[in-house]
Amino acid sequence: MQKTALVVDDSRVARMTLSKLLASHGFDVMEIGSGEEALSYLQSDNRRPDIIFMDVMMGGMDGLTTTQKIKQDGTFNALPIVICTGNDTEADKSKALATGAIAVLSKPPEFDALAAILSKLDTDKPVVIQQVPAVDETALVANVVSIIEQDLFPRLQQDVREMAEDISHQIATDTAEKMVTDQVKLVVENMLPAIKENLMEQTTQATEELAQQISRRTAREAVAKSAEQAVQRAIVDSDISSQVLQSLSLEGTTWLRHQEQQLQSQLSSQLEQTITSTIEQHLMTALVPLVSPMVAEQVNKELAQQADFSVLIVEQMGKRLSITNGVVAILCISVIGLVIKAVT
Numbered sequence: 001m002q003k004t005a006l007v008v009d010d011s012r013v014a015r016m017t018l019s020k021l022l023a024s025h026g027f028d029v030m031e032i033g034s035g036e037e038a039l040s041y042l043q044s045d046n047r048r049p050d051i052i053f054m055d056v057m058m059g060g061m062d063g064l065t066t067t068q069k070i071k072q073d074g075t076f077n078a079l080p081i082v083i084c085t086g087n088d089t090e091a092d093k094s095k096a097l098a099t100g101a102i103a104v105l106s107k108p109p110e111f112d113a114l115a116a117i118l119s120k121l122d123t124d125k126p127v128v129i130q131q132v133p134a135v136d137e138t139a140l141v142a143n144v145v146s147i148i149e150q151d152l153f154p155r156l157q158q159d160v161r162e163m164a165e166d167i168s169h170q171i172a173t174d175t176a177e178k179m180v181t182d183q184v185k186l187v188v189e190n191m192l193p194a195i196k197e198n199l200m201e202q203t204t205q206a207t208e209e210l211a212q213q214i215s216r217r218t219a220r221e222a223v224a225k226s227a228e229q230a231v232q233r234a235i236v237d238s239d240i241s242s243q244v245l246q247s248l249s250l251e252g253t254t255w256l257r258h259q260e261q262q263l264q265s266q267l268s269s270q271l272e273q274t275i276t277s278t279i280e281q282h283l284m285t286a287l288v289p290l291v292s293p294m295v296a297e298q299v300n301k302e303l304a305q306q307a308d309f310s311v312l313i314v315e316q317m318g319k320r321l322s323i324t325n326g327v328v329a330i331l332c333i334s335v336i337g338l339v340i341k342a343v344t
Contacts, residue, residue, distance in 0.1 A: 004028045006049035008038045010058040016159050021114050035066030056085040064099050071100035
């Protein structure tokens with residue numbers, strides 16, 4: 001009975017390459033494009049494969065996860081699985097074998113490496129010798145030709161067409177990338193002289209502007225310095241400092257005298273008003289209480305001695321009061337005069 005191999009890979013070209021090698025070893029190959037499809041295929045009523053070739057890097061469920069799920073199922077855990085990978089380091093091999101795989105096949109696969117794995121698979125299985133019945137060669141040839149015409153040719157044409165499409169797509173992609181790269185390179189080469197010239201013009205213009213700014217600044221600084229030196233020399237030559245000081249001293253003396261006179265006048269006026277009112281108030285407040293008892297006492301004495309002359313005494317006392325007020329006024333005026341004289 002012909003052996004069956006299940007090839008699980010998301011790359012059509014990789015599936016076709018491995019399928020051709022397996023077919024040369026007498027395997028009937030079933031191709032599947034993902035780990036999910038592989039699990040569905042095994043769980044269906046399809047023919048159980050003798051060996052599974054599992055790619056590692058696939059969209060969706062990766063090959064290592066798919067292998068672990070197959071090994072966890074008691075129905076399929078005895079199926080031999082070969083991990084196919086482009087990373088053939090010791091760490092990758094150890095990781096692949098840890099999932100339960102029997103071997104690791106490097107991509108792209110080589111005939112001798114595949115033969116070694118298949119020979120190991122054959123030695124692990126018991127050999128059963130069966131008697132081969134007689135075969136009608138004519139019928140067998142006719143049957144093979146019919147199978148080739150009905151099944152193999154259409155599949156081969158489809159595979160060749162798909163492979164050609166993949167190769168054409170890859171060639172078109174590479175050609176487009178090369179064309180874009182060449183076009184970009186050509187555009188850059190054409191633009192480079194203009195860019196250089198533009199940069200040189202901008203650099204030259206910026207340098208000239210900077211030189212002009214530096215020249216103007218230097219000229220302004222030189223003019224300012226020359227003007228300062230000229231002013232200093234003029235001041236020294238014409239002795240402006242002593243003249244200015246003399247003029248300021250003369251004008252300051254005149255101004256101070258004028259201010260002193262104004263201040264003296266204002267102060268005399270204010271003092272005259274303030275002192276006059278203050279002295280009058282003080283005299284009225286201090287002398288009247290002192291003089292009034294004395295006058296009253298004298299009046300009482302006179303009244304006691306001369307009761308008959310009351311009217312006359314009253315008149316005399318009025319005169320005395322008038323004299324007293326006059327004396328007070330004279331004293332006030334004298335004091336004011338002395339204060340004003342002392343101030344001035």
